[in-house]
Amino acid sequence: MCLPDERSTCFANSTAGLADLLVFLSVFEGIECLVLEPIGGYDRYTVEALQAAQLPIAKVNAKQIRQFARACVQLSKTDKIDPFILADYARRIETRILSQRSSWKSALADLPELGFIGKGQDCQAGWCGTT
Numbered sequence: 001m002c003l004p005d006e007r008s009t010c011f012a013n014s015t016a017g018l019a020d021l022l023v024f025l026s027v028f029e030g031i032e033c034l035v036l037e038p039i040g041g042y043d044r045y046t047v048e049a050l051q052a053a054q055l056p057i058a059k060v061n062a063k064q065i066r067q068f069a070r071a072c073v074q075l076s077k078t079d080k081i082d083p084f085i086l087a088d089y090a091r092r093i094e095t096r097i098l099s100q101r102s103s104w105k106s107a108l109a110d111l112p113e114l115g116f117i118g119k120g121q122d123c124q125a126g127w128c129g130t131t
Contacts, residue, residue: 008083011024018049021046025053031055035059035090037059037065037082051098058097059098060090068085068089072085
């Protein structure tokens with residue numbers, strides 16, 4: 001996470017880490033947007049927690065971030081550099097705030113992880129087929 005004073009910090013991707021993140025964010029007023037780069041579904045609970053706290057969040061495409069970093073002559077991408085690249089991207093490029101996800105959409109998102117359908121399959125009208 002990149003902070004307004006050009007420092008960064010990080011939080012564990014766990015229930016305790018999310019709780020720490022929410023407490024940390026509670027001291028900031030007027031947050032316009034929290035930007036994150038999706039990481040293979042590992043970001044889902046973070047998004048849900050931030051949305052439950054009524055915080056504005058945007059997901060940005062990882063490929064676009066890499067291209068943006070290259071365009072800014074930032075050739076390496078590391079965990080220490082990523083927050084600053086994301087913050088710079090959000091300042092320069094308009095990002096779309098995610099709408100609140102309904103509980104049934106969250107439940108549907110769990111189906112592949114629970115083994116009910118495979119990733120890349122589409123379930124409509126009671127049948128599953130590969131997309």
